[in-house]
Amino acid sequence: MSGLASGCVYGLVALGFVLIYKATEAINFAQGDFMMFGAFIIIWLANESFLGLPFLFAIPFGLVIMALISASFDKLVLQRVAGEPQIVIVILTIAAGFILRFFAGVIWGYEPLSLETPIVGKYLSLGGVVLSLAEIGVIVLTVMFTITLYIFFSFTKMGVALMAISQNQLAASHVGIPVRKLQSFTWVLAGIVAGSAGILYASKGAVDPSVGLIGIKAFAAAVIGGFGSLPGALLGGLVIGIVEPFSARFIGSGYSHLMPYIILLLILFLKPNGLISQVRSKKV
Amino acid sequence: MRIFQSIRSFKNAVWGASLLSILVAGIGLLVIVFGEKYHLRLVYAAYVNLLVVLGLQVFMGNTNITNLSHSAFMGLGAYVAAICVTPVTIKKLSLPDAPWGLNTFELDAFSSAIISLTITGFLAFLTGLIIVRLSGIGATIVTIAILVIVHSVFMHRTDIFKGKQAFFGIPQVFDLYSIIIISIGVIFVARFFRESKWGIQLRASSDDDTSASAMGVNIFNLRLFAWTLGGLILAMAGICYAYFLGTISARPFYFSHVFLTLAMLILGGMRSITGAVLGTIMITFGLEWVRFMETGPVLIGIKFPEMLGLSGITLGAVIVLIMVLRNGGLVGNFEIEQMFLKGRNVPKV
Numbered sequence: 001m002s003g004l005a006s007g008c009v010y011g012l013v014a015l016g017f018v019l020i021y022k023a024t025e026a027i028n029f030a031q032g033d034f035m036m037f038g039a040f041i042i043i044w045l046a047n048e049s050f051l052g053l054p055f056l057f058a059i060p061f062g063l064v065i066m067a068l069i070s071a072s073f074d075k076l077v078l079q080r081v082a083g084e085p086q087i088v089i090v091i092l093t094i095a096a097g098f099i100l101r102f103f104a105g106v107i108w109g110y111e112p113l114s115l116e117t118p119i120v121g122k123y124l125s126l127g128g129v130v131l132s133l134a135e136i137g138v139i140v141l142t143v144m145f146t147i148t149l150y151i152f153f154s155f156t157k158m159g160v161a162l163m164a165i166s167q168n169q170l171a172a173s174h175v176g177i178p179v180r181k182l183q184s185f186t187w188v189l190a191g192i193v194a195g196s197a198g199i200l201y202a203s204k205g206a207v208d209p210s211v212g213l214i215g216i217k218a219f220a221a222a223v224i225g226g227f228g229s230l231p232g233a234l235l236g237g238l239v240i241g242i243v244e245p246f247s248a249r250f251i252g253s254g255y256s257h258l259m260p261y262i263i264l265l266l267i268l269f270l271k272p273n274g275l276i277s278q279v280r281s282k283k284v
Numbered sequence: 285m286r287i288f289q290s291i292r293s294f295k296n297a298v299w300g301a302s303l304l305s306i307l308v309a310g311i312g313l314l315v316i317v318f319g320e321k322y323h324l325r326l327v328y329a330a331y332v333n334l335l336v337v338l339g340l341q342v343f344m345g346n347t348n349i350t351n352l353s354h355s356a357f358m359g360l361g362a363y364v365a366a367i368c369v370t371p372v373t374i375k376k377l378s379l380p381d382a383p384w385g386l387n388t389f390e391l392d393a394f395s396s397a398i399i400s401l402t403i404t405g406f407l408a409f410l411t412g413l414i415i416v417r418l419s420g421i422g423a424t425i426v427t428i429a430i431l432v433i434v435h436s437v438f439m440h441r442t443d444i445f446k447g448k449q450a451f452f453g454i455p456q457v458f459d460l461y462s463i464i465i466i467s468i469g470v471i472f473v474a475r476f477f478r479e480s481k482w483g484i485q486l487r488a489s490s491d492d493d494t495s496a497s498a499m500g501v502n503i504f505n506l507r508l509f510a511w512t513l514g515g516l517i518l519a520m521a522g523i524c525y526a527y528f529l530g531t532i533s534a535r536p537f538y539f540s541h542v543f544l545t546l547a548m549l550i551l552g553g554m555r556s557i558t559g560a561v562l563g564t565i566m567i568t569f570g571l572e573w574v575r576f577m578e579t580g581p582v583l584i585g586i587k588f589p590e591m592l593g594l595s596g597i598t599l600g601a602v603i604v605l606i607m608v609l610r611n612g613g614l615v616g617n618f619e620i621e622q623m624f625l626k627g628r629n630v631p632k633v
Contacts, residue, residue, distance in 0.1 A: 027421050080608050088611045090350045090424055091550060095603035098543060102597040213539075216428055223425055258436050261429040268426065269414065 005135035005204055007241020008142035009035075012197035013218030014225065014233035015149070016190045021227060022166035023186035026078070026089040030097035031194060032215015037100045038066045038191075038198025039207040040108050043115050063195040070191025074184055097212060104209040112206035115199070138200045145196060146234055153230065162186065220264040239263070288480055297479040299621035304475075304561050305468040307620075308334070311565070312464040324460055330568040331463040332525045336545045337560045338467075338474045339517030343510045345554040346483055348490035352542050353411075353427035356434035357515050359537030361404045361522025363438070363445055366454045366532055368396035374453030381443040393457040397523050401516055408515025409508070416507040431542065438534035450531040457527040466524060470517055475557045475619075477513060482506055487555075540596075544571075547599045551606055553613025558620040563613065567602070574598050 016031040028034070044050045045058035073096060081088050153159035164172045165179055173179045201207060201214075221240045225232030240260045248256035288294040308331075315327045340354045368391045370378075375387035391399070411430055415423045438445045445451065477483050489496035489503045497503055526532050544567070552563025578594045606613060 077604060077608060081611060084611055085348060086421065087344075087348050087350050088607050090421065091546070092604060092607045094352075094543070094546075095600045095607070099597055099600040099604070102600065216432060219425060220429065223422075258433055261433050264429050265414065265426065268418065268422065 003242040003245040004238065005132075005138040005200075005241070006244070007238035008138050008234075009197050009201045009204070009237070010214065010218045010221045010240050011234035011237025012142060012145070012193055012200065013215055014222035014237050015146075015230060016193045016197070017219060017222045018225075018227065018230055018233040019186055019190045019193065021222075022230075023162055024078075024183045025169075026086065027093070028190065029090060029093040029215070029219075030073075030100060030212075031190070032218060033097035033100040033212035034066065034070060034191065034194035035197045035201060035215065036207060036209060036212035037069065037104055038062065038195035039115070039202035039211070040104050040113070040198075040209075041065050042195070042199050043113050043202055043207065044108065046115060047113070059199060062199065063192050066195030066198070067188045067191040070194065071184060071188045074187035078187075079180075079184075097215070101209045101212055108209075110208060112208040113202075114206045115202035132204075134204050138204055141196070141200060142234075145193075146231075149230065158182070158185070217260050220260040223264055224260075224267050293479040293484075296619070296621055297475045299624070300557065300619045301472045301475040303620045303624070304471050304558060308467055308471065308561060309464050312460060312467075316460055326572070328460055328463060328528050330564065331460075331467050332521050332528075333545055333548065333568065334467055334561065334564045335463075335470055335521035335524060336518060336541075337548045337564050338470050338557070339514045339521060340545060340549050341554055341557065341560040342474050342477055342517060343507075343514035344549065345556070345560070346478065346486040346490065346510050347507055349415075349507075350424045350546075351427045351514070352424065352546070353430040353434070354514070354518050354545065355537045355541045356431045357404055357408060357518035358522040358525065358541075359434060359438060359534065360407060361400050361519030362526040362532050362537070363451070363522075364403050364519075365396045365400035365523040366451055366526045367444070368399050369393050369455060369457070369527075370451075370453050371455070378446065378452060379443065383443065393455070393527065397520075397527075400523055401519050404519035404522070405512055405516045408519075409512045412508045412511035412515070415511060416504045431538070435534060435538050438537065445534060447534055450533045452531040454526050454530045454532070456530050458524055459528070463524050463528070466520065470520065471557060471561070473513075473517070474560075477510070478557060482509065486510060543599060547603050550603055550613055553615040553618070555612060555617050556615055556619050558618060559613045559615040562615060567599075570602075571595055571598070 013031055013035050016034065017027060020026060020028045020031070042058060042062040045062050046055050077092060077096070078089065081092065151159075153163060161172070161177045162182055162185075164175075164177055165182055169179055198207075201211065217240060218237065221236035222233045223236070224239055225234070225236030240263070243259050243263065244256050247259045288297075312327065312331070315323055319327065336354060336358055339357075340351060343349070344351050367375075367379075368389075370390065372388065372390050375390070379387045411426075415426050418426060439447045441447075442449070485496065485501040486503075486506045488499075489501050489506065493503055522537075548563040548567045549560055550563065551567060552561065553559025574595045610616075
């Protein structure tokens with residue numbers, strides 16, 4: 001169960017990677033750090049020791065801040081290097097991650113903090129199985145979030161336009177889709193997704209500036225699921241979330257966090273397009 | 285088979301590498317003559333980083349693929365050499381449970397270095413087989429995976445690598461003179477590779493892989509060669525690191541070092557050896573100054589506040605600014621000999 005919950009967080013961060021990748025063909029290596037920053041912002045807004053805003057008010061507020069950060073990163077930095085080789089964006093986003101980590105450390109310190117939500121630390125006993133309410137919350141929220149995104153991409157005009165961009169930017173701009181605008185919008189969306197992942201992460205465990213490194217695991221998740229596929233990203237996250245605790249039991253805890261990368265290498269070797277391949281659907 | 289396209293590119297390579305060597309050796313000698321003991325260690329570390337940056341340049345500068353695993357290969361080089369060269373008496377103490385009889389032999393420094401280069405080079409070759417098959421971003425992802433996997437093995441096989449604890453007792457083989465000589469050698473190797481026909485073909489393929497392969501360039505083999513050569517240089521950097529410091533631990537071979545050396549390469553300009561050397565020098569000196577500011581010094585009567593982590597943000601900011609304003613780095617494609625050979629011998633860029 002706890003594996004499922006952390007899988008959901010990985011899945012959401014992976015979703016952020018995939019969103020950006022689909023719309024702009026770039027990879028935001030700072031996605032994990034965006035999540036970490038989102039987690040800190042929500043802690044800062046909601047915890048008693050900081051601002052202590054009511055929880056239900058703090059969440060939308062935190063997500064808006066994350067959306068702003070993400071959008072301004074796109075606006076101020078990435079749009080200036082549009083058209084440059086991919087390596088430029090790769091390096092820029094890695095650097096952005098470092099800067100975020102530094103700011104989080106300076107503002108909120110390097111000690112782990114956790115979010116005080118109404119459901120943290122409460123347990124539910126179901127037929128002898130004790131379940132943490134926070135973990136159930138994480139899973140439920142992720143499912144709801146995914147359904148919302150799915151509806152957005154399948155049924156709204158904007159979502160369909162984004163799908164079109166991800167398949168062929170040039171053709172999309174020829175049929176009158178404002179590609180640049182929608183790409184900026186994707187960054188907003190990715191910021192919100194990162195913020196949500198941050199909230200979930202903070203409510204199920206402690207956060208410190210280095211947790212942004214789970215971005216790398218989420219990255220493995222995105223690749224395992226097939227880069228460019230939204231359900232694939234979540235599936236990849238779940239696979240990693242579940243494999244980790246199991247391998248900890250069977251091959252020793254030291255190596256359990258190697259499993260995501262070993263799976264990653266295997267997938268890249270055996271099924272280079274990922275579990276849910278996007279290549280096939282592109283041909284249609 | 286000719287290595288160089290023309291005698292001109294060979295001459296340029298010799299000129300450029302010699303000028304850089306004079307610069308690099310000059311700085312080192314100045315420090316040896318005027319520096320204090322504390323400076324010697326700093327400068328030695330800077331030379332190790334120079335080797336890392338050059339190893340990184342050989343692959344990244346010629347293929348345009350971001351590599352983030354370089355510190356892992358440096359670590360492998362350092363550990364393998366350290367395990368071979370450390371005296372048995374110390375190993376019995378520090379690695380009592382080492383498998384495969386690792387604590388029952390000791391070799392001289394030279395053979396240890398050769399073994400380390402062989403093993404690391406072979407591992408680089410194996411990982412290279414995966415990496416060269418992938419396109420830009422996929423390859424970068426795999427390099428991250430390699431970094432994390434190698435680091436985890438260092439941390440958790442404490443019976444061999446001692447993990448977080450220090451691996452001690454490595455005899456001090458090198459001094460500042462030795463690493464200056466090695467750096468000069470590596471500068472020549474990297475520069476020759478850049479100007480060789482393989483280097484030129486590789487850079488052509490990184491600009492446009494379709495037309496390069498249409499011209500008969502075998503991209504896979506060239507990338508594999510560059511990757512393995514880079515791995516060997518990185519292993520050399522690791523060996524130098526271990527042979528001077530005497531103690532190593534897993535921690536320095538991870539993200540912060542990856543990022544530091546990446547910033548050095550990018551600041552100077554990853555496409556040229558001059559850029560790699562320049563970036564290393566600038567960041568090394570710049571960071572020393574930033575670290576001094578971090579401690580909250582009193583300057584001209586003004587007390588500056590203590591700013592921990594300032595060096596991290598400086599690196600990040602340097603990278604962002606360079607990438608946004610001048611993404612070829614400070615020097616771009618420029619090599620140092622072009623300053624002196626104006627009008628002659630200089631290929632039009």
